[in-house]
Amino acid sequence: MSSTSPASAPAAGLSWEELVTTALLGTDRRTPPGSGSGREAPVALLDAAAVETVRRRAGIRPVRAAVRPEPAAPERRPRLPPAAARRLATLLADRPGAGGGRRGAAPDLMELLPQWLASANAYGYAAPPEVLPALLDAARGRTDLRPAVLAFAGARARWLARLNPDWRFALRAAPGGGAALPGPDEPERVRRLWAEGLFAERVALLTALRARDAVPARELLASTWPTERAEDRLMFLDTLRTGLVAEDEPFLEAALADRSRNVRATAAELLSALPASALAARMAKRATACVAVDHTGSAPTIAVEPPHECDPGMERDGVLPKAPAGRGERSWWLGQLVEAAPLGAWSRRFGGRTPEEIVALPVADDWRGELHGAWCRAAVRQHDPGWSRALLGTPSTPDAGGPGAVSLAERAKLLAALGDGERAEWVAGFIATHGLSEAFQLLGVCAVPWAPPLGRAVVDALNIARDAGSYPWSFSGVMGLAERCLDPAEAVRLEPLTATPEDPENAAPGAGGYWAEAFQRLTTTLRLRATMQSELTPPP
Amino acid sequence: MTQQGVRWTAEQVLALAPDAASRKAGSKLAAAGPWSAAGTSDEGTVWGLCKGSGSKPYQTVIDVADSTGPAYKCSCPSRKFPCKHALGLLLLWAGSDSAVSPGRAAPDWAQQWLSGRRTRAAERTTRTDAASGATSADPEAVRRRAERRAERITAGAAELEQRLTDLLRGGLAATEQAGYGLWEETAARMVDAQAPGLAARVRELGAIPGSGPGWPVRLLKECALLHLLDQGWLRREHLPDGLAGTVRSRIGLPGSPEGPPVRDRWLALAQYDTSDSRLTTRRIWLHGTESGRTALLLSYGAAGRAPELSLPVGLAFEAEVSAYPGAGQLRAALGERFSAPEPACIRPPGVTPAEAAARYGEALRDDPWLDSYPVTLTRVIPTPDGDSWQLADADSGLALPITPSARSRPGLWRLVALSGGTPVTVFGECGHRGFTPLTAWAEETPGATGQAVTLC
Structure with missing residues (x-):
């Protein structure tokens, strides 16, 4: 706080600066001028300093105001009901590490915060402004909370984050294509941000555009594709996973010739998820050539003849020629071919059999695990409910449910292709x-x-x-x-x-x-x- | 006073918790799950059985109707007071959960404790009356004791004066090497002299040489004010009564609230605790809605225990308050309460930053040792100013800087969030170090309630 400059001379005739200097050095070394009041020099100095201290404090005046912050955008969402606002404060007060020890019979409040936020967001409530710091602190420590917290916290949280570097993350991830990203009607801003933005901003822009409309996003990416760095190309290509459409094929097909091996592999993976693509057809041809039904025995059996070599064509279509340690390279190639082939091809190959019938066929020479595993990966990649259902089998079968070498992780992924109700039924049966x-x-x-x-x-x-x-x-x-x-x-x-x-x-x-x-x-x-x-x- | 039928708010309950861990543990028990046979009577008793880790549930009972504050009893072995069960049950009751059925008769085990308590309370009242009769019976002894203490303080003050003059003679620069020990020893001498106010000031002097740039100026100021206090004591006979009272309270002599009781509707403006290793001190600022007076209530608790008095911010109640002696002293004692605290949407009238600074200056006239003075600022905007913050007047170019200690508290960000760049009303302490915000109110908008938000 600023003090008034002395309007009248201090009591002992000394300025404040002189008093301080004398006090620092000691009155033995520096006799204060005008200390003839009959009292000892140190006492006179203390008297004068006391008067001056109180005088200066009494004369305190406000300072000049700094530039005031731009006001935050007004909140238009409805206010939380009071009980819900209190509940939020309780949930936020239960920070991990605050109590520790055994939980006993008490609920874990912090774990309920995600649900609370989801419901509050579904109703579209506004966050009470005074809890924003606690919310942002919680989201700072737990990245999984961030999208829900930022949606709930709204524009004022971004306003706050600009003032506190601890909360910078709120500015990076503007949820729902927040104010920072240009809208669909601003092609000029889009182009400029794409040309001049930082990598993270460009990824955010591309992701937001792709979520809105698939084709312009791809066209934007294609416009600068050859000039991007390899790591960036990989990340950009990955954004195309959202809203993959048949029109993406020519671009992806061209990316199969990319200089970077990772970019080629990702392009191949994306193409194989488009069942009508040329790559899918090529893969179907290669995969079905390796698998046939053998009618010579008592019952029809699947016979497998894995590829003898990984030719340049296969390599170009994303097949990795070098098998990981401990795996035969022929079975490694087979797995990749089957995984990338459209599942519809198998029905044609096996004389119009349904997925269930195909999965039920015996497989010769221990190829069952390899083949079924590859089908699982294909069903997950192509999000095919029919094949997922067939591969999952009935949950109550004694051999740990599900046929073949289907791991729990793969089974969880297969379940994701089923509807909510069917999934719950299956897991209930499994349990x-x-x-x-x-x-x-x-x-x-x-x-x-x-x-x-x-x-x-x-x-x-x-x-x-x-x-x-x-x-x-x-x-x-x-x-x-x-x-x-x-x-x-x-x-x-x-x-x-x-x-x-x-x-x-x-x-x-x-x-x-x-x-x-x-x-x-x-x-x-x-x-x-x-x-x-x-x-x-x-x-x- | 009884509070029958008036439910408390969750904030009111949580303010009773002795520490953050209890607050948390209590909140978790505030669900119907572990409770059974819970109820409340019309006389203001709440009880319930809480399932714990053992086979026998804990019996928890709280008397919320007691005029000296709530009383608790729980069969759990916790040494926290109140325990998490009492807090949980009160929260359950405050949340008007159907698990606590109203208008019932207390079960035997609760009734037993209650009647025992009320008998003891009645006995105590009679005993205190008798005891106060006994002390007043021998005014001569009281006077002799007071004289002896005054002599000791005078000796202590004289010794302190000697130390201060020696210090100034040799120069403050020498104290940087002397370190903390010198001051600790002097502080101990002041404790022996029964002058705790002097002892506390001396102890603070010891910390100044290590407090960063500009320390000689701060040390000189504090030495000078200590000298002023010494001189005030040594010449107290020549001072006007009011100032002499201020000196006595600054020296640390106990006073009693002798002022006439002022009945008013008091709004709790702020409540915050400070603690050292032995003592927790709770400060509660009150605003008299009729009289316009500001009063400070102090309440103490031993380390680990919450001070008994708790008045959640934003609630108002009818009560009598009596001032302690001394000019410019805002400390008061809470007398009889006539109503239970209820949420109120009253705000204290506010002033501009310029007026707030002037108020502190005027208050120094009565008490030159005052570090800060309570004021309410109206229409101010929390504004960043380099590394620090200020409260800028929305309508002029003036601002009050926020004190360095308040800058590092989480409350600052609550204040900034509440404001969002728009004017808010802020109650706090304005002094020579700057402004310490304690409570804020936003304008009422669709998104915000305009309720008091605590910042401390």
């Missing part, structure tokens, strides 16, 4: 047969909240696990998922499980108590989620 120990990844791809049959299957399986006498933390992953994904209406059915049972004879000691605690946490969390939802419901 009913195989229990929970393998189910975590599969549960992760199911729609939230879980459909009733799935929820029931999970609760029943947890109940069985408890009766089997193991500790609940063997199932902590599934428990955590259940807390977030189970329909809150299930809380009633869980009520009986929250009581502490007598430990059965074969059970781990004390397990019953821990299970009761885990189920308490589950029901408490479910109730809390129900309360959160009702708090967010707009008043009529």
